[in-house]
Amino acid sequence: MSEIDIKRISYLAKLKLPHEKEEFYSNSLKDIIKWVDNLKKIDTSETEPLHNVTEKTASIRNDEINKSNSVDDVLNNAPDRAQNFFKVPKVVE
Amino acid sequence: MKNSISHIKNSLRDKKISVEELYDEFLKKAKSSKTNSFNLLLDKENNILSIKESQKRYENGNPLPLDGIPLGIKDLFCTKGIRTTASSKILSNFIPNYESFVTQKLLDHGSIFIGKNNCDEFAMGSSNETSFFGPVKNPWKNKNIPTDDLVPGGSSGGSAAAVAEGTCVASMGTDTGGSIRQPASLCGIVGLKPTFGSCSRWGIVAFASSLDQAGPLTNSVEDAALILNSINKHDFNDTTSSNHLREDYATGINDKLDQKIKIGIPSDYLKDVSGDILSQIENTKKALVKHNIEFVDVEFKTTEYALSTYYILAPAEASSNLARYDGIRYGVREDGKSLDDIYLNSRTKGFGDEVTRRILIGAYVLSAGYYDAYYRQAQKVRRLIKDDFQRIFNDVDFILTPTTPNEAFKIGDKLDPISMYKNDIYTVPTSLAGLPGISIPSGLSSNGLPLGIQFIGNYFEEKKLLQIAALAEKELNFNEQ
Numbered sequence: 001m002s003e004i005d006i007k008r009i010s011y012l013a014k015l016k017l018p019h020e021k022e023e024f025y026s027n028s029l030k031d032i033i034k035w036v037d038n039l040k041k042i043d044t045s046e047t048e049p050l051h052n053v054t055e056k057t058a059s060i061r062n063d064e065i066n067k068s069n070s071v072d073d074v075l076n077n078a079p080d081r082a083q084n085f086f087k088v089p090k091v092v093e
Numbered sequence: 094m095k096n097s098i099s100h101i102k103n104s105l106r107d108k109k110i111s112v113e114e115l116y117d118e119f120l121k122k123a124k125s126s127k128t129n130s131f132n133l134l135l136d137k138e139n140n141i142l143s144i145k146e147s148q149k150r151y152e153n154g155n156p157l158p159l160d161g162i163p164l165g166i167k168d169l170f171c172t173k174g175i176r177t178t179a180s181s182k183i184l185s186n187f188i189p190n191y192e193s194f195v196t197q198k199l200l201d202h203g204s205i206f207i208g209k210n211n212c213d214e215f216a217m218g219s220s221n222e223t224s225f226f227g228p229v230k231n232p233w234k235n236k237n238i239p240t241d242d243l244v245p246g247g248s249s250g251g252s253a254a255a256v257a258e259g260t261c262v263a264s265m266g267t268d269t270g271g272s273i274r275q276p277a278s279l280c281g282i283v284g285l286k287p288t289f290g291s292c293s294r295w296g297i298v299a300f301a302s303s304l305d306q307a308g309p310l311t312n313s314v315e316d317a318a319l320i321l322n323s324i325n326k327h328d329f330n331d332t333t334s335s336n337h338l339r340e341d342y343a344t345g346i347n348d349k350l351d352q353k354i355k356i357g358i359p360s361d362y363l364k365d366v367s368g369d370i371l372s373q374i375e376n377t378k379k380a381l382v383k384h385n386i387e388f389v390d391v392e393f394k395t396t397e398y399a400l401s402t403y404y405i406l407a408p409a410e411a412s413s414n415l416a417r418y419d420g421i422r423y424g425v426r427e428d429g430k431s432l433d434d435i436y437l438n439s440r441t442k443g444f445g446d447e448v449t450r451r452i453l454i455g456a457y458v459l460s461a462g463y464y465d466a467y468y469r470q471a472q473k474v475r476r477l478i479k480d481d482f483q484r485i486f487n488d489v490d491f492i493l494t495p496t497t498p499n500e501a502f503k504i505g506d507k508l509d510p511i512s513m514y515k516n517d518i519y520t521v522p523t524s525l526a527g528l529p530g531i532s533i534p535s536g537l538s539s540n541g542l543p544l545g546i547q548f549i550g551n552y553f554e555e556k557k558l559l560q561i562a563a564l565a566e567k568e569l570n571f572n573e574q
Contacts, residue, residue, distance in 0.1 A: 036401035049472035053527030079426035
């Protein structure tokens, strides 16, 4: 198993780990990845990945409009809004 | 049984108690409880309209299937206008503007929600200790160390503890790798995980979408069947919702099984288990063998890979599902100078340790260079696990296993994540295969704590599964012990 670059992984997950916790998570991740490494010894060259266990879900419905989620309903949960928009810091100079 | 749904409905019908009095009684008990089973309790004023309508239906002689029954709802189901937090800081102020499919069906059938049950944060945990709102205490005590506070199991720990202590008649939980069955077992109640795709996931805060399934936690197998009748429906809003024909799961639940039944006991599950756990299986065998039920040893080839497969797939799906918590559209925002800072700060401060850990595992196994070796390999092994179950089901009707490898443990005792993950060794394989499983209480450990057994059925055979569980429940007679 190769080294785990905890800074890169946390960046991918949009997390900014506090400095003092980097080692904690890095060690924890290493232990778990080592623990799940036993899957590598199984020969799956003839096996297809499984995505949906029951595969009984092909359903067709009429294409009808129903009203849900008004703009106000949705924006009521926003931490910050301006008129009908989510408000965030300026992203374009 | 005194607190069963049918018994309570009879009392309401016979006017021994009114819907309002029933609600008051449960709410009073829930308010004075010290188990921390609820993140939120609903005062009578919040439900007064439903209570009055329910009472009217009883008076008119046409009550609905769950009319007036006070239920606890895991705080993972979106409930319209009622705070839904997933026991996370990041959702601690979230008020959904819609009702989940499952809880809507329960309301349509007359039940009344008493509150939202505490659970592990985003349903990630096996002890209910990862909740932002603090751990739930198991109402049961170790008779040899009665001062210890024990975990109720997880992640539906609040749902299980609430039913066990009688602060709701039944509750709803969700099960991704054992989160209904394991806490039910540790709290001495019944927990049913239906076949994946039976009950719609729409409106349930997503953890691992190929595994998540809603199900009831109840005092009896019959109650589980009654609730399943309400929630097991096809839903167009969930693309994995199955469109098979549903049955009436409660009618005839105590009928004699009309065919010769063969039950497989996986010998590989019973290696190294304690005497207490082994005797649950032995007692069940003894109790059922007189009903013309045959027991055979079976052996899985994939058991040792199940937890590894699960702890790749579930975190991978979680890291993708939890990408939506960004501090912009809903939930708690932590300020920052730039948009990116808001994302980083909100997520880092909003998620607890276990959720952060699982997001990191997921990001790692999905990242470039590791995707094929971990994620794709785990999906392939998942097929081998499913095939392994189908091979066994070619020969048997049900599989019988312990639900958990141990009794309820002390709060704070298991600090190492891998030893915590091993709690789900008997429930995770069923989840990966998508099969239905039910845990029923089977006896007490030498410390006087409840232990459970799990029956696993084939796909969509919940009717048969509930029948065998009801028979075992009657024979084992746990509630009279």
